[in-house]
Amino acid sequence: MRGRFITLEGPEGSGKSTQAKLLAEALAARGIRTELTREPGGTDLAEELRKLLKHWRNPAEQMTPAAELMLMNAARAQHVAYRIQPALDAGKWVICDRFRDSTMAYQGYGRGMDKTFISATSAAACQGCTIDRTLFFDLALDEGFARADRRASTAGNFDRFEIEDRDFHERVLAGFRAMTEAEPERFRRIDASGTPEEIHCRVMEAICDLLP
Numbered sequence: 001m002r003g004r005f006i007t008l009e010g011p012e013g014s015g016k017s018t019q020a021k022l023l024a025e026a027l028a029a030r031g032i033r034t035e036l037t038r039e040p041g042g043t044d045l046a047e048e049l050r051k052l053l054k055h056w057r058n059p060a061e062q063m064t065p066a067a068e069l070m071l072m073n074a075a076r077a078q079h080v081a082y083r084i085q086p087a088l089d090a091g092k093w094v095i096c097d098r099f100r101d102s103t104m105a106y107q108g109y110g111r112g113m114d115k116t117f118i119s120a121t122s123a124a125a126c127q128g129c130t131i132d133r134t135l136f137f138d139l140a141l142d143e144g145f146a147r148a149d150r151r152a153s154t155a156g157n158f159d160r161f162e163i164e165d166r167d168f169h170e171r172v173l174a175g176f177r178a179m180t181e182a183e184p185e186r187f188r189r190i191d192a193s194g195t196p197e198e199i200h201c202r203v204m205e206a207i208c209d210l211l212p
Contacts, residue, residue, distance in 0.1 A: 003033070003092040004210055005084070005130065007099040010137030011173045012162050013147030014192045015199060019137065020097045022200045023207075027093055030211070035087040038097035039075065043082045046075035054159050063160070065111040069118065072103050073125040080129045088129070100126060101134060101179055106161065109175025110168050135206055136180045137199075139192035141169055 006023070008016040017038070024036040040050040049071050056063050063071075076099075087094050100122045108115045148162050180187040188206035192199060 001091055003088045003090070003094060004132045005088055005094045005096070006207065006210075007096045007101065007131050007134045008137065009098060009101045009105070009134055009176060010190075010192060011139060011141065011144050011169060011176065013144030014137035014139040015147070015196065016097050016137050018196055019135075019190075019199055019203055020095050022196065023203055024095045026200070026204060027095070032212070033090075033092045035083070035092045035094045036097075037079070037083060037094065039079060039099055039102065040072055041075065042079040042084070042096075046078045049075040049078075054161065056160060057158055065107060065113050068111070069103070069107045069113060069121065072107070073121050076100070076103075076122070076125040077127065080125065080127050085127070085129055099131065099134075101136075101176070104179065105172045105175035109178075110164070110172040112171075131186060133207055133210060134183075134187045135190050135203060136176055136187050137190045137192035138177070138180075141166065141173060143193065144169075 008020050008023075010016050020036060020038075024034045027034045039046075040053050041047045052063075053068065053071050053075070084094050084096065103122055104115065104118055107113050108118045180189050190199065190202050190206060
């Protein structure tokens with residue numbers, strides 16, 4: 001029996017990565033085999049592409065939105081083929097920190113690229129892989145910025161997306177909210193304010209109907 005595919009989406013600093021780990025641990029405690037992964041990344045090649053996407057820093061050659069989109073989908077194609085789909089076929093639940101909705105939010109709403117083209121290229125990269133539930137972590141930008149700043153000061157890494165201006169991040173957040181409203185059967189909005197424990201309780205409520 002095919003496993004479940006759960007994706008976590010949201011703006012910078014919304015706590016997705018923490019909640020992805022907590023969710024995977026909670027499912028494993030219930031005896032559900034899980035695969036925790038992320039995008040961009042998830043395989044050796046996709047992780048190399050992640051480094052380019054997030055950390056490319058050359059003022060003489062800026063990464064174009066089109067190049068960004070193609071690299072994102074190249075990483076996704078590898079991720080789906082070598083990790084996500086095999087895990088689902090083996091009956092595992094896959095918990096993925098970002099997936100195709102982030103591409104629409106960041107490259108479509110944020111960068112202003114054609115949304116029809118993004119949908120088509122993302123569909124090609126997904127190779128028929130479908131999502132069972134998407135959790136959208138909704139958080140005010142200022143709180144997300146504060147969390148991201150604390151994380152960056154700890155990691156010490158330059159991140160191309162986190163340094164974008166406020167207008168960009170407002171468009172990204174608006175994109176996530178629009179997609180959540182457009183697909184209520186797939187999306188569940190998670191209030192991402194509060195403690196990690198409080199947010200985790202909301203996550204479990206949002207997937208309870210999928211649990212065996």
